[in-house]
Amino acid sequence: MARGLVPCGRLDGRGGDSTENECLVKGAWFVTARRVLLAEHGEAMLARVASRLGDEVAESMLHPLASAWYPETAFQQALEAVSIEACDGNVEPYGRFIESCTVAGINRFLRVLLSLTSPAYVLTKMPVFWARHRRNHGQLEVHLGTRTARLHYTDFPFFGDRNYRVMVRSILCKTLEITSGERPEVTVRDYTRDGLVIDMFFRTLRLQEG
Numbered sequence: 001m002a003r004g005l006v007p008c009g010r011l012d013g014r015g016g017d018s019t020e021n022e023c024l025v026k027g028a029w030f031v032t033a034r035r036v037l038l039a040e041h042g043e044a045m046l047a048r049v050a051s052r053l054g055d056e057v058a059e060s061m062l063h064p065l066a067s068a069w070y071p072e073t074a075f076q077q078a079l080e081a082v083s084i085e086a087c088d089g090n091v092e093p094y095g096r097f098i099e100s101c102t103v104a105g106i107n108r109f110l111r112v113l114l115s116l117t118s119p120a121y122v123l124t125k126m127p128v129f130w131a132r133h134r135r136n137h138g139q140l141e142v143h144l145g146t147r148t149a150r151l152h153y154t155d156f157p158f159f160g161d162r163n164y165r166v167m168v169r170s171i172l173c174k175t176l177e178i179t180s181g182e183r184p185e186v187t188v189r190d191y192t193r194d195g196l197v198i199d200m201f202f203r204t205l206r207l208q209e210g
Helices: 028-041 043-051 055-062 072-087 091-105 108-116 119-124 126-133 162-180
Strands: 024-026 069-071 139-144 148-154 185-191 196-201
Touching: 024 028, 024 072, 024 126, 028 043, 028 055, 028 072, 028 091, 043 055, 043 072, 055 072, 069 072, 072 091, 072 162, 091 162, 108 162, 119 126, 119 139, 119 162, 126 139, 162 185, 162 196
Parallel strands: none
Antiparallel strands: 024 069, 139 148, 148 196, 185 196
16 A cells, blocks of 8 residues: 555445545546646546555546545545555645646636735635535644645545645645736645645735735
8 A cells, every 4th residue: 555545444335435424525526637748748648546545445537426525535546546656756746636626626617716816815715615526534724824835634634644734735825826816825734644734825915914
């Protein structure tokens, strides 16, 4: 088993998980990852990624349902396969892949809306965004400074996996770049198996007066 991977639960017939209280992720993540793989790497790469997965998880990658819920462990395995096959296990191309997924996952209307709202407002809504895409585990607190923000994730047992830390950092960086027009500095300040602290800094933008 690859570094940081959690043993995978069993998928049920609707794409959901049969284990009560296991971490679940919305199928929209699989849909977006598949779309970006096809757009940037083609059918052959999607097949290579799927070949690294068990039959049930491969099915989630090849024929995902956006509205279904899947075990987070299945998504973790998919991310690992993408990292290895499409990114050669390197952080930078994997981070770019996640940023592409972020853009692809935000439709045109929402991108316009994000560009019209304030970065501070978007940051304060991050716990809501998190809750809409994950079930049963994970809490997020956001603290804003004048040019800084700290995001503290807890009770989510996947942060020992580097792919998840890079994923969170990349999503935040791209989302706030779309919102503000300024690419923030996003740093993993600390992490444990089930916790993550992210610091964000804007060189010119002020999140709040102070």
